[in-house]
Amino acid sequence: xxxxxxxxxxxxIFTFNCVDGTCVEPDxxxxxxxIAFIIPPGGLDTDxxxxxxxxxxxxxxxxxxxxxxxxxxxxxxxxxxxxxIFKKSVYIDExxxxxGFARDKGVFFKNNRVREFNIGFTYRTATDKTGGxxxxxxxxxxxxxxxxxxKVYFAEEVGLTNSFVYEGIRPSESIYKGSKYNDTCVSEIExxxxxxxxxxxxxxxxxxxxxxxxxxxLVNLLSERSYKLSLKTDDDSRDDQIDIETNRDGTxxxxxxxxxxxxxxNNIKKMPDMWKVExxxxxxxxxxxxxxxxxxIKRGMYDTPIGLFIFTMPFDGFPKGGxxxxxxxxx
Numbered sequence: 001x002x003x004x005x006x007x008x009x010x011x012x013i014f015t016f017n018c019v020d021g022t023c024v025e026p027d028x029x030x031x032x033x034x035i036a037f038i039i040p041p042g043g044l045d046t047d048x049x050x051x052x053x054x055x056x057x058x059x060x061x062x063x064x065x066x067x068x069x070x071x072x073x074x075x076x077x078x079x080x081x082x083x084x085i086f087k088k089s090v091y092i093d094e095x096x097x098x099x100g101f102a103r104d105k106g107v108f109f110k111n112n113r114v115r116e117f118n119i120g121f122t123y124r125t126a127t128d129k130t131g132g133x134x135x136x137x138x139x140x141x142x143x144x145x146x147x148x149x150x151k152v153y154f155a156e157e158v159g160l161t162n163s164f165v166y167e168g169i170r171p172s173e174s175i176y177k178g179s180k181y182n183d184t185c186v187s188e189i190e191x192x193x194x195x196x197x198x199x200x201x202x203x204x205x206x207x208x209x210x211x212x213x214x215x216x217x218l219v220n221l222l223s224e225r226s227y228k229l230s231l232k233t234d235d236d237s238r239d240d241q242i243d244i245e246t247n248r249d250g251t252x253x254x255x256x257x258x259x260x261x262x263x264x265x266n267n268i269k270k271m272p273d274m275w276k277v278e279x280x281x282x283x284x285x286x287x288x289x290x291x292x293x294x295x296x297i298k299r300g301m302y303d304t305p306i307g308l309f310i311f312t313m314p315f316d317g318f319p320k321g322g323x324x325x326x327x328x329x330x331x
Contacts, residue, residue: 032199033088035206038062053294056214056280062206064189069102069142072187078172080114080184083159089123091193093152098188100176102142112184114138114162116174121155131155140176142187152193160189214280217297221308222275222282223248226255227328229271231263234321240264244326250274252284271324272312284312 038061052058061082063071073082100113120133136147162174162184175184191198223246230241242256242264252273264271274285282293296309310326 030196030199031090031193032201033086033090034202035062035065035084035200036087037085038206039083039085053296054281054292057207057211059183059185060207060210062203062210064186065200066203066207067188069098069187072101072103072185074101074111074183074185076183078112078175078182078184079161079163080112080117080175080186081159081161081163083157085157086155089154089156090191090198091152091154092121092158092191092198093149093194094192095119095147095149096188096190096192097138097145097147097186098142099138099140099145099186100142101185102187105142108142109178110180111178112182113140113176113178114174114184114186115140115176117160117162119158119160121153122157122159123154124156131157144188146192158191211280214297215277218277218280218282218295218308221297222246222277225308227308227326229254230325230327232323232325246275250276272326282310284310286312 059072059074061073064073064082075081100108101111102108116135116137118133118135120131122129122131132151132153134149134151138145138147225246227244227246228241229244240263242254245253245255247253252275254271269287272284272286272291276283276285276290282295283290284293285291291312294311296311308326308328312324312326
């Protein structure tokens with residue numbers, strides 16, 4: 001019995017050798033799993049980039065895994081971050097990346113591309129979690145780049161960033177700067193083990209769910225909420241604002257008694273009085289006409305929407321560079 005137990009133990013030690021999140025499984029074949037969740041970085045605003053507000057899902061993080069270099073995940077600014085959780089842990093010893101927005105060379109060089117990156121792997125147990133990570137540099141090209149890892153990782157979670165907070169490297173130092181836009185893009189990321197791709201089986205569903213979540217977030221963030229409606233101009237010293245309420249029935253009520261600005265009084269018909277959300281896009285009624293509106297959703301840890309920022313179009317008669325901004329809604 002003791003000999004049999006030692007035999008089984010020797011098999012387990014040979015088959016799985018995991019230390020600090022680094023695992024070696026010599027005979028593992030092809031693997032498949034689903035992405036359970038994609039989490040924006042905690043503590044940062046996940047702002048929608050150009051055109052996301054009118055074409056929801058255009059720059060979804062799910063684009064990283066769809067096998068199409070003509071789509072990308074983009075983040076406003078010079079920081080690039082994503083964090084995913086798999087439904088089933090997998091072995092990874094290599095990543096393959098298509099950097100930037102690789103649809104064509106023109107758009108590739110107009111946007112930021114990641115240069116230095118830090119990738120981390122986490123494996124969770126019932127009582128603890130282990131993990132590890134590595135740093136690397138991507139070349140400034142739109143072709144597939146294979147990055148062999150120094151170790152084999154058994155991972156349930158993977159995160160990648162170009163923000164080296166503890167190393168003192170600023171995001172601006174870890175990108176290739178775009179010639180026109182300040183959006184940082186990556187088109188594809190694939191995970192491999194022993195030359196075989198880890199197959200992610202639910203990317204189409206993930207893309208659809210991403211757009212559905214935008215619809216849900218917009219409705220929730222405009223139902224029974226209080227905001228500020230502010231007049232913004234090129235004159236930084238001026239910031240006229242009044243209080244408003246957005247209600248579940250789509251009405252917008254002006255609740256402030258401080259109508260000190262003649263511009264608000266003279267332009268009451270040019271300010272929104274209704275809102276609606278259709279196909280994950282936001283519309284506001286202004287003087288009887290529905291207008292498609294820009295917006296930004298602010299998110300916190302674990303993808304929780306904690307605020308809403310809406311920017312309307314410039315109105316006639318406002319000072320130079322003036323526009324209405326609805327903001328607030330933090331919880």
